[in-house]
Amino acid sequence: MASSLSYSKKAKRPPIEITFKLPADIPIWPPGDGFATGIIDLGGGLLVSQISTFNKVWTTYEGGPDDLGATFLEPKGLPEGFFMLGCYCQPNNKPLHGWVLVGKDDSSTSTTDGALKKPVYYKLVCNCKSLKIKQDGQGYIWLPIAPDGYKALGHVVTTSLEKPSLDRIRCARSDLTDESQGVPVGTFLAQSGGTNSKPLPIVCLKNTKASLSSMPNLPQIESLIKTYSPYMYMHPMEEYPPSSVDWLFTNGAVLYEKRKGVIKVNSIEPTGSSLPQGDTNDDDVTYWLDLPVDEAKRNRVKKGDLQSSQAYVHVKPMLGGTFTNIVMWVFYPFNGGARAKVACTNIPLRTKDEHVGDWEHVTLRVSNFNGELWKVYFSQHNKGLGIRNDAAKSDMVMDMEKGFQIVAAEYLGSEIREPPWINYRMNWGSKDGPKGPKQKDYWRGDEP
16 A cells, blocks of 8 residues: 555544634734734844744544544745744644744854754654554654754654755754743654653743834734724623723722721722822731722622723733733622522522622733734633533623723833722732732733
8 A cells, every 4th residue: 555544534524624714814903113024033133933824744643632633734835034943733623723933044144153053963753654543644753953052943744764854944043042931933842752851852932132022012902902802791690790990989999998906998089099009018007998888889889880891901922022912801899609500590609709809801812923813811710610600691791892991011111001000909809809900920920
């Protein structure tokens, strides 16, 4: 037989044979500096571009998620002067949706140590001929061995035992790489013989430029939000919808201040300017927010005000400035108790998880190469209850584009004026209640 293909032609096509696409083309963004130009300068003479179109090299049809195997692909349509840094691999159980970076050496001609160099030879790390699995032909995975002072960023995959051409891939200068953090190249790691304590043979890149010129400017941020912001539908049984922070303050919310055992109740300015700012190192003073003291007002404010609700947006660089996270925070005056669904009946779990004040968020991850939306993250309250969550739509809906407010984008400096309440770092509820957005792990860190 000319091929070892043993996958039935009558079998259902694996999902990876379908390419995932957004329902609309990427719009033309407002003009700016380096955002959505197709190329990002990482410094040190290294330019990178993001490629999401591929030629298939080799496929397995067993193993991995859902036992559907994986497909190995090579980037195609590289810009002039750019070289592959490694092949791409994806499980077959989902539509094709991925990318790899390709690189160009833009260092000075007077510099002998360029940003990129060819490997000196290849090491065969995986010969899949002997694998007793369904596969499309025979696959071989090669590790480029970099010259001194350089490191490999990805593998080459072939269907022949003949070593690939040394001109097929490039390695990066060591000072432009990072062992684990930094700029992912989008390639995969292949190892044989189990794991060990040796350094990984494949590394990330590093953005050595401090300017973050690839990040979107303010008009571009606003355009991204208007293009990608979601609708948030409330559950039909939702009793406590969100509101704006201003609405909370103007409808009687109070600030409790406990100083040396004495509790004082303070009113709050509509902008939050009367709230304590930053951290307090005074162990004798404690602050927390609460709903109005008057019982009737308290019950009314508990139920929020969907019409006033708005998304509070924090914009930050991710993955070495090659992506932007647009984090959209939503405030709830009150978080109601959990419910358990048993058959067709929803049973309230009394006051479990009830508390004053709650912050939830959704994060949009956008490529700084072209402005394409790549991922969406949803926050999960208290990591869930372990009871099935039956989502459903109602007529209560929040269009997160309407009335959004950009409350922070540190890389833009003074262009964004943070509202006073964003720097209130005490509890947005009882003495043991939740903290505000700036105290969440997601404010500085990445999504899990």
